[in-house]
Amino acid sequence: xxxxADGAWGRYEFDPVGFSRYxxxxxxxxxxxxxHGRIAMLAYLGLVAPDFVRIPGEKFSFEAVPVSxxxxxxxxxxxxxxxxxxxxxxxxxxCCAKKVFEWNSAEVAGDYGxxxxxxxxxxxxxxxxxxxxxNARLAMVAFGGAITQAVITRxxxxxxx
Numbered sequence: 001x002x003x004x005a006d007g008a009w010g011r012y013e014f015d016p017v018g019f020s021r022y023x024x025x026x027x028x029x030x031x032x033x034x035x036h037g038r039i040a041m042l043a044y045l046g047l048v049a050p051d052f053v054r055i056p057g058e059k060f061s062f063e064a065v066p067v068s069x070x071x072x073x074x075x076x077x078x079x080x081x082x083x084x085x086x087x088x089x090x091x092x093x094x095c096c097a098k099k100v101f102e103w104n105s106a107e108v109a110g111d112y113g114x115x116x117x118x119x120x121x122x123x124x125x126x127x128x129x130x131x132x133x134x135n136a137r138l139a140m141v142a143f144g145g146a147i148t149q150a151v152i153t154r155x156x157x158x159x160x161x
Contacts, residue, residue, distance in 0.1 A: 003126060004133035030109035037136020040143045047146055051156040069150045 019029060050068035054060050065074045075081050118128050149159040 003129045004137075027109050034109060034133065034136060037133070037139055040139035041136065044139055044143045044146060047143070047150065048157050067150075067154055067156060069147075069154070 020026065047068065050071065054062060058064060059075075065071050118125050146159070150157075153159045153161055155161070
């Protein structure tokens with residue numbers, strides 16, 4: 001089976017929508033799951049880090065933007081940040097899209113050749129892939145909860161009342 005199908009209590013085969021019926025799309029689904037998980041890991045880091053460290057400049061200071069959740073609205077029009085983010089993400093997606101459709105294998109989904117830090121043996125690589133996938137799934141759920149808590153409390157990390 002796929003890496004990540006084994007759970008703590010046996011095989012994880014929960015598919016209420018029936019995505020697994022479309023076996024030709026499973027590699028694309030796995031690629032999307034890994035990509036969204038990696039983005040969620042970075043997003044959580046990006047949500048927490050500005051509450052402790054800011055880049056130099058008066059408009060980025062803790063006094064100008066006391067709560068990092070307000071940073072989007074504070075820099076909306078003046079700096080063109082949204083355009084830059086969309087542009088660079090679009091370039092990255094455009095460059096990687098061809099590889100995704102060429103691979104067409106769930107075993108190599110998310111593999112961009114950066115495996116030099118992976119273990120060299122087969123079992124170690126499988127364990128590392130499963131670990132990344134489980135951490136990615138956790139990060140997607142964690143970011144959803146963290147951003148909700150940050151918006152509700154309007155306080156810096158750890159977003160307590």
